[in-house]
Structure formats: C-alpha cells, structure tokens
Amino acid sequence: MKRKRSPDSTLIIVTFILLGIGLVMVFSSSYHQGLNRFNDSLHFIKLQLIYAGIGLIAMYITSNFNFWQWKRFIILFFFLNFILLGVVLIPGIGVEIYGARRWLNLGFMRFQPSDFTKFALILFAANYMSKKERLTKFFSGIIPLLAVVGLSLGLIMLQPDLGTTVAIGGTIGIMLFAAGAKMSHLLFLGSLSLPAVIYLIFSADYRLARIFSFLDPWADPTGSGWQIIQSLYGIAGGGLLGVGLGNSRQTTGFLPEPQNDFIFSIICEELGLLGALFVLLLFVILVWRGFNIAIKIEDTFGSFLAMGLTTMIALQVIINVGVVTSSMPTTGITLPLISYGGTSLIITLASIGIILNVSRYIN
Template sequence: MARKKAVAKKKAVDFTLLLATILLVFIGIIMVFSSSWPEGMKDFNNGYFFLRKQLIASAIGLVGLLFFMNFDYRVLNKMSRLIYGLSALSGLLIFSPLGVSLKGARRWINLGFTTFMPSDAIKIGSIIFFASFLAKKKDDIATLKKGTIPALIIIGFSCGLIYIQKDLGTTITLAGTLMCMFFIAGMKMSHLFSLIIAAFLLLIKAITGEEHAYRRRRITAFLDPFANKLDEGWQAVQSLYALGSGGLFGLGLGKSRQKFFYIPEPYNDFIFSIIGEELGFLGSLTVIMLFLLLVWRGIRIALNIDDLFGCLLATGIVSLVAIQSLIHIAVVTSSIPTTGITLPFVSYGGTSLMFYMSAIGILLNISRHTDLDRS
C-alpha cells in the first residue's frame, strides 16, 4: 500500500521540455542525413554512413535520457566527486596511447570500436561537481577565500582540461556555463567584474600568442570574410551563401548546393547553414524557437525547484545548451569568428548527442520535484 502511494505521488516530467528535445533530435537526424550524403558517398561509398551512426547515437541517447529521467538527481550530489574525477581522467587519456589526433587536433580517445570525445564528459561532469560545490558552500560564496578562489580553481582546472586539447571554443562555452552557475549561486559583484577583466586578458593572451597565429587569422577573416574568401574566410563566406540562397522557404529538403564540398563537414560545425539553405528562414526560425522553448522550460525548472543543488544543476545544463547554441548560430551567420562548435542535439556527433540527451534526462528528473505547470 505504501509503495502504491509513493508511485502515485511521483510527478510527471515537463512534457514541453521533452517534446522540444525530441523534435530537435529528429530534425538533427534528418539534416545530418541530408548534409552528409555527398561526403558519405565520396569517402565511404555509402550515403547512409553518417545517418546510421547518428541513429545509433540517438537510440543510446534516448536510453540515457529515459534512465536519468527516472534516476533521482539528488544521488548525483553524493556521486559528484567520482563523476568529476572520471570525466577529468577521460580528458587526460588523450595524452595516453589511446589518444588520437584527427583533423589537426588531439581531442579523441580510440576505444577500438569507436572514438570518444572527452570534452563532452568534462562539460557535464564539471557542471555536476560545481553545482555540488556551490550548494555546499552557499554561506561562503560571496567570500574571497572560501568562495571565489576555490570556485576559480575548479573553473580553471575544468576549462584547462579542454584548453590543452586546443579547443578554445569549447573552453569559452564551459567557462561561460560555470560562471553563470557561480553568478546564480550568489557571487560578489565586485569579484564578477574582476573576473570579467581577467577573462578578457586571458582571451587576448590565447589569441596573441605566437603559437596561435591561426586564431588571429580567423579574427582578421571575420572582420572582412569576403576579402579572405579563398583562405580563412572560406567557411564563413560559403555559410552566408547558403543562408542567403535559402530565402524564406528554402531550396527544399536535400537540395542544398553548399553541402557538395563547399562547406567542410556541413553536417557538423555548420549544420545550421544547411538548415537555412534547405528549409529557409522559416525552418531556421523553427529550430531557434525550439531552443528558446527548451531554455525557457529549463529556466522555469531552475526557478521552481526548492533544492539549491537542483537549481544550480538545472542552471548549468540550461546555460550549456544556450551558450553553445548561441555560439554555433553566431558562427554560421558570421557574427563572431569561426570556431568549431556543434549545435546541440542537431549536429552530427555521437558523444555530444548522448551526453546532451542524458543531461536533458537529468533536467527532466529535476522537473519531477517542482510544482511546475507541465502542460
């Protein structure tokens, strides 16, 4: 009888959040298939190569979503150190014999049957651990010695694990996410302004170093991409051509021209430009609205949960999705310099899709513990 009452009291998840996530994954599967067909035929003589891998990742991600949707998120608070330790270890494994260099960067681990990108694990592991840390230090967050300095050490170490992989875009994404969590937790405003100045100086250092000349070339190309359209500005220019030719309604699904080897890896870092070309402004707007819907529901969940750890964890997950989506869309519209950032749930990438869907599962479980309107 007691068990029946417990089951009866179990609240439903936020259906709107779940629906927005599933729709984004569905759109991603379709667009990965469309944008990857030419490269699949050229490199593997199989136009379904990338689609098959994306479907497998989607299925595993759905299992992860359903599991964490029914897994009490409060247990993650107790396991936060273990989760963070494992994610950090995965990042260090790239320097072991398991680490492999692809496309000029050492960011992958070869598991034999597939490759694994540890940066995605580091992002989620850092969010869980940082949420636990901030919840435990809630009375000392505004202090320098017990709040700000330990928080900066965690942020610096987490971001450093990704920066050593020569991935500045993902480093900025994670730093922005953790800073959002720190701000919501109640950091002192004077500390915030100091950190913003310090972060700006570090960014300049990451760009002006002699070993980072390629980053300076990207900034130069960003300022006038058409002046460098055959070199560093190539991707930005081709992306703008794709978005411009799509018009209001698009050329039609599967009818993109830029995916025929004009945009490198159009199914990944520039998939939003193919969405704009094939589905037009209305299709692009639909994707943006789905992300806004997901972020809005995530914010509602964070605001309505009584548990501080749950609030900060929800804040971290929503901030990560929002920041990474914003950077991706800004890159393909040439609003910021080009950087390799995928579009969550939509771009090709098994590791990213599985971790992001699992993260949404955690967010859905948090929604079970709120008085949120789930309609």
C-alpha cells in the same frame, strides 16, 4: 523527497522534435560526404541513429534517476574528468584531427572527453554552490571552485579547444551570478579572464587567422575565409522557404563537413528563413522550460544543476549560430541535438534527462 508529478511534457516534446529535425538534417547534409568519402551515402546517418538510440536510453535512465543521487558520483567524476583530459593529450592514444587532439577512439565511436567535462563541472559546481555561504568569500569560497574549473579548462586548451573553454567558463560564470556571488568578485574575475582570452587568441596563428577571416572573410576567400563564405552563401541561398531537403548546393563539396558545426547553414539553405526560425524557436522553448524548472524546484542543488545544464545548451546554441552566421569568430561548437557527433548528442540527451527528473519534484 517524494516524486509528485510527471516530467515536463513540453520539454520532452521539444527535445524529440529537435532530435528528429537533427536526424533528417544530418542525413540531408551528409549524403554527398558519405558517398564521396565512404562510398555509402548513409554512412553518417547510420552512425547518428546509433548515437541517438544510446542517447535516448541515457535520457530515459537519467530522467528516472533521482537527481540528488548524483552527489554520490561527484568525487568519481572529479577524478575521471582529469584522467580523461590527460589521457586524450597523449600521442598515440588521443585521436588528432585537423591539428586538434580531442577524441578517444572507442571503436564504435570517437569519445570527446571535454563533453564529459561539461557535465562533470556543472555537477561539481551545483553541489558546491548549493552551500551558498561559501560564495560570499572570495579566497575560501569562489577561488577553490575556480581552481578546479581553471585546471580543467587549461587541459582543454592544450587540445586545443577554445570554443568549449568559453562555453564552460561562461556557464560557470552565469551559475555563480545566479548563486548570488558578489558582483565585485565577478567583475574582478572577468577583468582577469579577458586578457587571458586575448593572449590565447594572439598566441596561435590559426586563431588569429580566424579573427581576421571573421572581420573580412573575403580577404582570403580560398583560405581562412572559405568556410564562413560558403556558410553565408548557404544561408542567403535559402531565401524564405528554402531550396528543399536534399537540394543544398553547399553539401556537394563547397562547405567542409556540413553535417557538423555548420549544419545550421544547411538548415537555412534547405528549409529557408522560416525553417531556421522554427528551429531557433524550439531551442528558445527548450531553454525556457529548463530555466523554469530550475526556478521552481525548491531543492537548491537541483536548481543549480538544472540551471547549469540548461545554460550549457543555451550557450552552445548561441555560439554555434553566431559562428555560422559570421556574428562571431569561427570555433568548433556543435549545435545541440542537431549536429552530427556521438558524445555531444549522448551527453546532451542525458543532461535533458536530468532536467526532466528535476521537473518531477516541482510542487
């Protein structure tokens, strides 16, 4: 396949704008956290700049790496995915934070295997779905794919991490729908997965507490409802134009870890409704360009690969914003390109690089 054009310029511009906003907001939201915890107000932004640098290098490499060559790594990534998901569960090796063992300590950063799983499973599914005749059969077609996905999600739930499980499961489900899987098969699978999700929620006290705090956070305002209440205070306090960068009240000790999953609340507070809508508009443009590339590319594997990576980013945005605005129960999902975190940022930028490479081959 011969390269025919430059990568999608709109996607590049939107990615850099979102990354720039993310760096500014990480600094603004983590200033007090860094000062109080590490006696260094620049602690988090210095690390995030390193992660961004690594991520941009990864994006440059993947944007210039022929997308169909990724097929060569499917078996390697297949086994590496399960090795990493298994190793992170071992006490003493996996890093445990707030009762969840989701990270591996690499020294210069904490690596989260489930972020690698997102890419590995999308790559595996895109290659599998490119042979469309498989998807017309249930037991010999869809079930082998879901067995691989299900085993990976089971290991992620042992960490535990319901948010990532839902995001990956939703992405694969949307890919199956777009690939032409029979609706009867998808509805049957959906009817099976719903009881499983309900069981997972009710089988853990902390998940149940999150459901109750979602329904009425003021029932326990100093406990399970604290984080979402403080998030809503931040959103409401921003008004139309915001209180200005660095002037957030919630970052001074009210909203826990504001630079992470709840950074969108700080965006609303400091940049106001208009600033928050601008960020959401940028994500809409990014997702639109990603899906547009997936639709226009003639190569089936490239189409599913671009669509899967774009869908994963879109679902993470939807879940993160939904949690922060109390539109859905609390779960740990970062806001792509914005939230503090090394693995998430690097994998997201590398994924966008792959989408950019696919865009090079559109007629």
